[in-house]
Amino acid sequence: MSESTDRISPRQSDLQKSSKRLAARQVGEAGEQFVADLLKASGWKILARQWRCYWGELDVVALDRNWLIFVEVKTRSDRSWDQNGLLSIAPKKQQKLWRAATEFLANHPDLERLPCRFDVALVYNPPISSQLELLSYLESAFSL
Secondary structure: OOOOOOOOOHHHHHHHHHHHHHHHHHHHHHHHHHHHHHHHHOOOEEEEEEEEEOOEEEEEEEEEOOEEEEEEEEEEOOOOOOHHHHHHOOHHHHHHHHHHHHHHHHHOHHHOOOOEEEEEEEEEOOOOOOOOEEEEEEEEEEOO
8 A cells, every 4th residue: 555645745845835924024024014114104214124133133123203113013813823923032031132232333333322222013914904003103212
């Protein structure tokens, strides 16, 4: 008797995982763009999106009046296990964001004197609709 042909080979499994990661990345990027658009519509100046360094990525860096704001965006669907992304911003993640923000400031010395804060935007991605929703925007969500 031959083995079932509907089994998933290790290579197919890797492709499925890769496809899921790509889909999750696209949803995340859509959430980040959504938040950047909302902030811009509120009069904020978007200085950077998806700014990367050794320590990680800053989703959105914005200027609102005299504040330099580092915004972490979490986009989730119905099956969220982490309170719509809030629990994923644990102290270790906060430390990485702080280090990335420090690196950003080192690369932009003209912004070093501005007061800084870390905000968190929680975005809902409904499974049926393509319309994202802002669930919550937390100003000064954490400090180090």
